[in-house]
Amino acid sequence: MTEITLYHYLFVGLFVFVLGFAGSIVCKNIIKVLICIEFMLTGVNINFATFAKYCGGSSADGFVMILFYTAIGAIELAVALYIFYFMHCKKQSDNIEKYGEL
């Protein structure tokens, strides 16, 4: 079994990011779009941790950035869900194409 290198982690992070990016474009369900946006943030976090481990030396800046990104992702999700809830009460649908006008 080969040794785990920087590129192994980067590939997984890239896959999660691309999965989230593709899903946020393709999916019509707004909950699924929000999940995909969280996937994108998760992919970015994996890259932060990878570079902090392999290229960061003794500093933990990448790990600290993960804390901030996690908080931003949580805030963004909370606000988006709240807006979605009120829009759903008016539009009666979770199809994102019907949410063109706020």
Place this chain on the structure above:
Amino acid sequence: MYNEIIFYSASFLILLFGVLTLVSWNIFYSLISAIIVFFTTSIFFWLLGSEYNAVIQLAIYGFAIPIILGLGIMFTNLKKDRPVKFGFSNSKYGLILVCGIFILAMIYIVLISLLSVPEIFSTQIIFDEFINPHSNFMVFSKGIFSNYVWAFELISLILTITVAGLTIIKRVGRRAK
């Protein structure tokens, strides 16, 4: 050897359940798959030597965010023949949603506040022996409270504004009705 096995197993789970999240017809199954992806990501953080980020990933992405998303799915999965009213029941749902946001904020604040007392953790022999320098609480504390203190304060401010703002919007909407 064990790290390789764990890495490839976790990668396989992420690939499998990440794709299942997108292709699942039922949104609830998508959410379950996403939870598994988030849990597996915490294993990556642990492998990369950051146990603290792994715990935060488990607490926020593994528990808090799926709860909020699950509540969102339940509240919006209404039957077609049942008219939606802006009465007491929907206000109750909105209140529960705000409580979820509060729980999210509390988890974040509690985890961050642990960093403000780094001496407790750094002086313990067990932690000193097993935690590598990357995940040491002293390093996190130095990063947050000295190098990135303004970013940390800004995040705290945004979190507070979000919670307070959503509550105010809910109250204003109720008065308008």
